Amino acid sequence: MTQSPTDPAAEAALLAAYAAGDSDAARALASTYLPMVYAHAYRMLNDRAEAEDVAQETMLRLWKHAPSWDSGGAASLRTWMYRVTANLCIDRLRKTRPDGLPPDLEIADTRPSVEVQMQNTARHMALEDALMQLPDRQRQAVVLRHIDELGNSEIAQIMDIGPRAVESLTARGKRALTALLSDQRKNLGYTDDTVGTS
Template sequence: MTQSQIDPAAEAALLKAYAAGDASAARTLASSYTPLVFAHAVRMLNDRAEAEDVAQEAMLRLWRQAPAWDAQGGALVRTWLYRVTANLCIDRLRKARPNELPEDFDLADDRPGIEAQLQTKARHMALDEALMQLPDRQRQAVVLRHIDGLGNTEIAQIMDIGPRAVESLTARGKRALTALLSGQRKDLGYTDDTVQTSV
């Protein structure tokens, strides 16, 4: 869903219908936004179980907010949810032990050869481990911009900073990721001079 496809009035109507007990509106909201929230939480936390908890909490907060959504001043549901999700993730990261990683990493199974699967998994894990070494705000900006594909204006709203600050955070984050991953280029199967920092 791109910014041009988002209609704040339609979203507000959907939330109002949900608040009035419309089960169809609830299903539409859940199917539209839960996958986005979960994917963002996974990238922020590098932990699928924790991300599921965050996604549930973020959606629960949306349900609670639904009756009063007209008072939100035209905010997009997606923008609001990304902000809530990021805040929940940052709270959990601050409470967690440093450098805590999941025991395994679950990848979608599209059945390439076993070597390609292992290499893809290694690249995902290397990127996620590198992301977890960035400061919280840099990681959030990089994930929103280069993984979730949001524009600087929406990221600025989510992070409550200016667009120039977004550009600065993402640039610093990408430089840090490149530095963190550069020593692993050969092990990760990259043969060119550029370490890829996206998946």
């Protein structure tokens, strides 16, 4: 099997010959890189026909890129081949998997309605206003626990107090928020006993 030269200048000369239509250069590159490219594509796609298409496309891109190959570039020919192969495979996967749906596929809009967005904004503003009415330490404990979702031990370290003090501050803060927001429950669309925080 013909091996590709590892010297950058020799690689560049081989690529120049390939670009000029030299059949020996084409055979040398194909015998060295085509099996590697196909194997990599097959491992990524698990489909022989798709892997063959990717291998052919990679060789075509190499032929197009060969005349302008920069022998002083950071990537070796082998690295470049792997990168192109991987990118082509990723493009194909995006077209066939749910996380890369075809652009012409219509997807239902799952965003909240304008009414729900407005209600959420009103709730957020009411909560912010109520939080600002709490004593500083209660506000800090409530925010760390229920908005930043930190655990009591971490909050205790942040606030330089014990875990029981965190529980006490958080409980008092929640009670104060409930009282502050109680007269707004109907306007904010609350139908249960939960107001403001979880």
